[in-house]
Ligand SMILES: [Zn+2]
């Protein structure tokens with residue numbers, strides 16, 4: 001089920017966490033990262049191609065969970081991977097995160113929601 005298991009590793013060239021000085025698009029959820037927001041900017045080679053990838057702070061939380069749960073993530077598939085795990089584990093907290101991600105992290109009024117906490121992993125839940 002974990003997407004990372006069937007993925008080709010990328011060759012990371014650089015990774016930074018700058019504060020946006022202009023609007024950027026999150027490569028994961030496609031939302032606009034606004035000036036003043038911190039985001040993750042990575043450059044890597046995948047399949048022989050040079051890729052510039054930007055991840056908003058909210059999607060970084062999902063990446064963090066996938067890193068803890070499965071040992072990594074696939075670039076551009078973070079939302080879909082989360083959804084598959086939510087269905088597989090029948091976890092409402094993960095499904096809620098999926099819904100927020102699909103709404104590009106906005107509430108019903110259209111305002112950006114606070115960056116969520118990283119949900120517990122399956123192991124952490126089992127131990128609790
Ligand atoms: Zn997994």
Ligand SMILES: [Zn+2]
Pocket residue numbers: 026027028029030031055056057058059
């Ligand atoms: Zn995003």
